[in-house]
Amino acid sequence: MGCVVGTRSFVDLFESAVYRQTVIDIVLTRYISGDWGLMGEDDCASNEAALDPATQxxxxxxxxxxxxxxxxxxxxxxTEADRSLTTLLLTAEY
Structure with missing residues (x-):
């Protein structure tokens, strides 16, 4: 996953740093286990293919x-293709 960062807008969503960290922990646990959340079927398949180091x-x-x-x-x-950075961001920033 490389370095994990959140955009300023993502960080500003939370009143409490402890609650923000709890949300990050839950989301990243799902993410690293291959749970792509609300992504569509085609996007999930693309993510699965991207797990192959040859795909990049x-x-x-x-x-x-x-x-x-x-x-x-x-x-x-x-997570960027080179796996150097993982960013948490809002939908409007995507």
Whole structure:
């Protein structure tokens, strides 16, 4: 996964750093286990193919997360093709 970062907008979603870290832990656990969240069938197949080192393609997943306010927000997790960086970001930033 390389370095894991969140955009400023992603970080600003959360009132509490502890809650933000809990959400990140849950999302990344799903991500590294191959649970691509809300992605469509074709996108899931592309992610599976991208796991092959010979493919060298990025991996994208989409999740709905519950904020402290009770509001749900959709986020993306994207790992670059060279596996140097994984970014958590909002849908509007994708």
């Amino acid at each position: 393609d990025r991996i994208v997943a989409k999740y709905s997360v519950l904020l402290e306010s009770g509001r749900e927000e959709t986020i993306y997790v994207i």
